[in-house]
Amino acid sequence: MASKKWVAMLLAGGQGSRLGELTSDLAKPAVPFGGKYRIIDFTLSNCTHSGIDTVGILTQYRPHILNSYVGNGRTWDLDRNYGGVAMLPPYKGKDGGEWYKGTANAVYQNFHFIDQYEPEYVLVISGDHIYKMDYNKMLEDHVENGALATIAVIEVPWNEANRFGIMNTDDTDQIIEFDEKPEHPKSNLASMGVYLFNWKHLKKYLTEDENTIGSTNDFGKDIIPKMIDEGAHVQAYRFKDYWKDVGTVESLWEAHMDLLGEPPAFDLGDANWQIYAGNANHPPQYISQEAEVLQSLINEGCLVFGKVEHSVLSYNVQVGKGSTIKDSVIMPNVKIGKNVTIEKAIIGSGTIIEDGAVIGVNKQGITLIGENQRISPTYAKL
Amino acid sequence: MNNVLGVINLVNEKPILKELTQHRCLASVPFGGRYRMIDFTMSNFMNVSVSKVAIFTKDKYRSVMDHLGSGKEWDLDHRSQGLFILPPSHPDEKIKGDLQQFFDHLEFFQRANADTVIIAPGHHICKIDFNEVIKEHESNEADITVLYKDYDGKPMRKPLYHQCSLDINGEVLDIELYTSPNRGDHVCLETYVIGKQLLIDLIKKCVDNEEYDFLKDVVKANLRDLRVQGYEFKGHMPFIHSLETYHTSNMEFLNPEILNTYFYGSWEVFTKIKHEAPTNYAISSEVSNSLIANGCNIEGIVENSIIFRGVQVKKGAVVKNSIIMQRGDIEEGAHIENIITDKQVIITKGQVLKARHQPTVIKKAEVI
Numbered sequence: 001m002a003s004k005k006w007v008a009m010l011l012a013g014g015q016g017s018r019l020g021e022l023t024s025d026l027a028k029p030a031v032p033f034g035g036k037y038r039i040i041d042f043t044l045s046n047c048t049h050s051g052i053d054t055v056g057i058l059t060q061y062r063p064h065i066l067n068s069y070v071g072n073g074r075t076w077d078l079d080r081n082y083g084g085v086a087m088l089p090p091y092k093g094k095d096g097g098e099w100y101k102g103t104a105n106a107v108y109q110n111f112h113f114i115d116q117y118e119p120e121y122v123l124v125i126s127g128d129h130i131y132k133m134d135y136n137k138m139l140e141d142h143v144e145n146g147a148l149a150t151i152a153v154i155e156v157p158w159n160e161a162n163r164f165g166i167m168n169t170d171d172t173d174q175i176i177e178f179d180e181k182p183e184h185p186k187s188n189l190a191s192m193g194v195y196l197f198n199w200k201h202l203k204k205y206l207t208e209d210e211n212t213i214g215s216t217n218d219f220g221k222d223i224i225p226k227m228i229d230e231g232a233h234v235q236a237y238r239f240k241d242y243w244k245d246v247g248t249v250e251s252l253w254e255a256h257m258d259l260l261g262e263p264p265a266f267d268l269g270d271a272n273w274q275i276y277a278g279n280a281n282h283p284p285q286y287i288s289q290e291a292e293v294l295q296s297l298i299n300e301g302c303l304v305f306g307k308v309e310h311s312v313l314s315y316n317v318q319v320g321k322g323s324t325i326k327d328s329v330i331m332p333n334v335k336i337g338k339n340v341t342i343e344k345a346i347i348g349s350g351t352i353i354e355d356g357a358v359i360g361v362n363k364q365g366i367t368l369i370g371e372n373q374r375i376s377p378t379y380a381k382l
Numbered sequence: 383m384n385n386v387l388g389v390i391n392l393v394n395e396k397p398i399l400k401e402l403t404q405h406r407c408l409a410s411v412p413f414g415g416r417y418r419m420i421d422f423t424m425s426n427f428m429n430v431s432v433s434k435v436a437i438f439t440k441d442k443y444r445s446v447m448d449h450l451g452s453g454k455e456w457d458l459d460h461r462s463q464g465l466f467i468l469p470p471s472h473p474d475e476k477i478k479g480d481l482q483q484f485f486d487h488l489e490f491f492q493r494a495n496a497d498t499v500i501i502a503p504g505h506h507i508c509k510i511d512f513n514e515v516i517k518e519h520e521s522n523e524a525d526i527t528v529l530y531k532d533y534d535g536k537p538m539r540k541p542l543y544h545q546c547s548l549d550i551n552g553e554v555l556d557i558e559l560y561t562s563p564n565r566g567d568h569v570c571l572e573t574y575v576i577g578k579q580l581l582i583d584l585i586k587k588c589v590d591n592e593e594y595d596f597l598k599d600v601v602k603a604n605l606r607d608l609r610v611q612g613y614e615f616k617g618h619m620p621f622i623h624s625l626e627t628y629h630t631s632n633m634e635f636l637n638p639e640i641l642n643t644y645f646y647g648s649w650e651v652f653t654k655i656k657h658e659a660p661t662n663y664a665i666s667s668e669v670s671n672s673l674i675a676n677g678c679n680i681e682g683i684v685e686n687s688i689i690f691r692g693v694q695v696k697k698g699a700v701v702k703n704s705i706i707m708q709r710g711d712i713e714e715g716a717h718i719e720n721i722i723t724d725k726q727v728i729i730t731k732g733q734v735l736k737a738r739h740q741p742t743v744i745k746k747a748e749v750i
Binding site for chain 1: 414415416455636638641644645646650651652653655657659660661662663664665667669670671672673674675676677679688689
């Protein structure tokens, strides 16, 4: 078989502990998003649209739902005879084996997976970001600049720059310094966690890093800084579109609200860049005589008898008569009874909200209810 | 059930819904917001775990082939079994009847690793539990089981339905072809259960005798010699034979109870997957008592209507008692009532279309 131009390695192992109860039973990339998607759909769809037909998915934490969701990759046209999608959990070999220590180690442990395709480039991406990106453009840039590594960056507000890995670049956007969460950022170019490498060189760095005592075996903390220190050509690729890390309850909620503007900050309905999602077979949504739906995204399988305002309803959500849902995200298969009020909340999949319950009203911040809970009318008083 | 073979017979499709069947067969007429009529029969087969299904087509079958694809959505993408779309073998000749087509594809029946065959048309909107039907077929030791339903539709004039009369034990005494039934008459659903070997024998025998109609020459002609048993289907099934009945039967799905029996029961109705985004309801939208598929953008007023995937209802537009099929576009200020728009119809700005007595169809991709 011919060698591949490039292979993507998708980091999907994160526990996503900052998403609290939403990830007690599933890995962060498998968390539902946008009513009918899971977070990983966005990067996988990016791969499909960019013509990447070989994707290794590095899993570690609670992979079961993610495994069955990705399946043979058919949803994203990744069911290929040569290439396609491969789930890559940690494993034991004859020389032992171990859990993935860091992002770089996860790729290192799957050396042979990449090598079998003899790719020229390896794209390292994360399964927990919401964005639409044509990786081809980044590759073109990478080749044109003759870089060994290219890192996608996005301008973040200056006052938030200290939360990110910040790239300091020269006037040709070559990266001269990498500051992980700097106290006094010198730039507002944040790493998006999208790295493109020449495989030959990456191999060398991964091997060296593996043999470096005290390394955390992480791309952001170890590999990239080392490359820069050694004077390797590491290029910044500026991305100007929407990008969001949905690793916290607040950012997950915000990203959902970004779907609701007129026009939305992030458009799910873009016909030129569809987001593919698996296993959808639900009837059309029914909006009853007494229902009221405003500035919201509603999905197949929903039965709405109440009022829904500025919210996202995932598939198979039921809203009973007299209930009001505002500024909220309702995950799949949630049943909301009658005369319920929900404000500024995220309700996890499969949860049942009983008649008369009040959630999130007059509360600071976002109220999070986990999966498969049963919320009684006395909930608000607790 | 591994030993059951499914046959969807489109050879006998009746000349109804002409406005919607110019470019497609009856079985692929859109229905219920995101389905094609054939999805209901396909899903009924799924519930019996049929692993081999043949679609006998007559003409205009491109849309059916496109819709069913590899059969993946109905779990029919198997290595050795699966979905078979069987078009006429002699496209230049006029089809003499369904039996001729069965005969032309006899090998399909012979090769099938099954002992029972279910034959059904492709346009019945219903959920029939074939497990139940086969159980009765077996316990009656019937040669053929004929499904029927008591007519509960409006009085009609066109002679379109076949009627069965039964004896006290439910055995079929007679079948009267092409009648216009009255309330309570037993309408033959053109759905049958029959043993595979018996079917093969009868196909051969009939075609030898130049007999080509399954109902007339296999069922009716053998009422004395074979044990032909009736099975009454008591569930919901609209009698669709005109644009009006098509419209009202779609509208019945706005009744949450009916919605529930079809879509939230023990088995689902499957259809071709499309990657549509969630439907967006703008701040200016007003939607009530409507069934809406994904991928729509609603800015205007929608009342008592069925909206298929990817439809736009722009600001100030009004859609009432209407069915808007896939990718329809109702532009600003347009107002439609009692209208059925086929796929990709555009109703331009400010147009007012109200059909008073009968629903009116706007042809596919037309711009009004």
